[in-house]
Amino acid sequence: MDPLKYLIEKSTLNGRISSWIVNLAQIDVRFMPQKAIKGFVVLEFLADFLIDDSTPVHENDFPDEDLMVTKDDIWTLYFDGASNQKECGVGVLLVSPKEEHVPISIKHDFNVTNKAAEYEACVVGLETALVFGVKKLRIFGDSSLIVNKISKRWKVTSESLAPYQTYLETLIN
Known part of the structure; x- marks a missing residue:
């Protein structure tokens, strides 16, 4: 079963996934699993x-x-x-x-x-x-x-x- 087809046909989706579906439906995208x-x-x-994260580290983050x-x-x-x-x-x-x-x-x-x-x-x-x-x-x-x-x-x-x-x-x- 094609995962993209499943997501598009599922009627109970909301939020971010539904907006992705709307955007992906406009283009021809096919899921091809890599061996x-x-x-x-x-x-x-x-x-x-690379993720350049400059968020300060708090004292209790790393015990x-x-x-x-x-x-x-x-x-x-x-x-x-x-x-x-x-x-x-x-x-x-x-x-x-x-x-x-x-x-x-x-x-x-x-x-x-x-x-x-x-x-x-x-x-x-x-x-x-x-x-x-x-x-x-x-x-x-x-x-x-x-x-x-x-x-x-x-x-x-x-x-x-x-x-x-x-x-x-x-x-x-």
């Missing part, structure tokens, strides 16, 4: 539409504020890679301790597997972090393969991915 959402797409969307605030110089790296039959690309977001964002997206001219694309994304992120002189880095990715191999919980069994793992270990050191 999969890659983590980087959400990450890229959030990076593009454990002293536990939540850190004064260290840890950077954060988010990475994701994707590959299909037509193209391959990587996306990286490097966030400084001062909440400055460095987004990077690269479309490769060569085809690799999805796992290799994830490795490529992590490599690009680590190389970028080295360029910025980052000493402490938290790494987040949606690939349990890469995360577990970086943290040495898993061993590399694929001969084609072994060079990636060796290079990642060199970058981390």
